[in-house]
Amino acid sequence: MTCPRGEPDGAYSQYTEFNLKKEEIKTPALVVDLDAMESNLESMAAFFRDKPCKLRPHFKNHKTPLLAREQIRAGATGLTCATLREAEILVSHGVDNILIANEICGDEKAAGLADISRHATVIAAVDSRAAVNDFARAQRNKKVRIQVVPDIDIGLNRCGVRDAEAALDLAKYAQSQGLKVCGVMGYDGHMQAIPKSPERDEVVRQGSKTLVDASAMLKSEGITVQVVSTGGTGTYSVSGEYPGITDIQAGSYLLMDTMYVNRGAQFQRSLTVLATVISMRGAEHAVLDCGVKAISGERGFSTLKDLPGTEMRALHAEHALIAIEPGAATKLEVGQKVEVWVQYSDATVNLHSCFYGVRNGEVEEVYRIEH
DSSP states (O other): OOOSOOOTTSBOTTGGGGOOBGGGSOSSEEEEEHHHHHHHHHHHHHHHTTSSSEEOOBGGGTOOHHHHHHHHHTTOOOEEESSHHHHHHHHHTTOOEEEEOSOOOSHHHHHHHHHHHTTSEEEEEEOOHHHHHHHHHHHHHHTOOOEEEEBBOSSSOSSSBSSHHHHHHHHHHHHHTTOEEOEEEOOOHHHHTSOOOHHHHHHHHHHHHHHHHHHHHHHHTTOOOOEEEEOOTTTHHHHTTSTTOOEEOOOTTTTOOHHHHHTTOOSOOOEEEEEEEEEEETTTEEEESOOTTTSOOTTOOOOBTTOTTEEEEEEOSSOEEEEEOTTOSOOOOTTOEEEEEOSOHHHHHTTOSEEEEEETTEEEEEEEOOO
C-alpha cells in the first residue's frame, strides 16, 4: 500500500492541506479512529501513572515512530521491540530506551546491536550461551558495552531458559564475558489468549512471581536489577500490580483489534481497513477489494463496521468475500466504501506502509509505518 508523502520523521505531516475526507481515501487502506486511539492511549497511561511499574509498549503493533513518541510522552518508560530492525528504527528516530524482548543471535545481528548501543540504552533478551558469546565478540570488536536480560519461559513454551536457577547461571556467564546484566524478563503470551478470570489471573501472578524470585536471586549474587519485564494487553492489569515487576510489554491496546476485544480487553477498537465493494451477486453476496494483501486472516475473520447481518466468508489475494443474511437491513452496492474491523492488528499493520488518522470523517494525519 503506497502513501502519498515521504517525510522521514515518521508521519506524513501537512497532509491535511489536501482536505481529504475518509470517503476519498484510495482503497484498500488502513484507517485509525483518532478518538478511539487517543482514548486507549490515555486509559493505559492512567493505569500506570501512579504505579512503580511502568508501561514499555511494544513497537511491533503499530511500527510507527510518531506513535512511539506519543506513548513516551504519555508516560511510557521506553519501547519494547521484537527484532533488531525495529530497535534500529526507533534509535534512528530518537527513542533512547529499548528492550528487544526476543532472542537475536549471530555475528551480524550482534554487531548491529553493538552499533545502536552507542546511541541509546538497548537491552537484549538472551536464553543461550551461544548468544552471549556472539554479543561478547561484538562488544570487544566494537568497544561498546552490551546490556542483556535472561529470558525465562513462564509458560509460553517458546523461548527462554527453563527457570530462575537457569537464569542466574546464564546471568553469571554473561557477566563473566563482560556483558552488563540488567535484570530478567519473561512473556506470558499463553495467557493473552485467555479471557480474564480468577484462575487465569492466578497463573499470571505465578509467572510474575517466577520473574521476581529470579531477580532476587540475581541481586543476592551482586547483580544490579533494573528491569523485571513481562505482560501484555491481556494481562497488564494483573502483572502491572505485582510487586517487583518494573515494566509491562503491552502493545495491542493502542490500535486494538477484534481478537483482543473478544478476549475481554477493555479498550476501544480503533483500526479498520477501508475497502470498496467491487462486485455483487444478488443482494446476498458481495466482494471487497481487500484480500490477504491488505488484511490478516490467519487468526480468523472479523466483521464489517456498522453493517449488521454481514459476514466475511473468505479472503483471497485481492478479494474479500462477504455474505449478507437474507432479509438483513444492510444493503451493499458496487462502488460503496465500507470498513472492516481488523481481527489481528500486528499482522495487518505489517501489510501497509501507512495508515490514515481520521476524526469526524476527515483525515487529520497520515502515519508512516516503518519496516
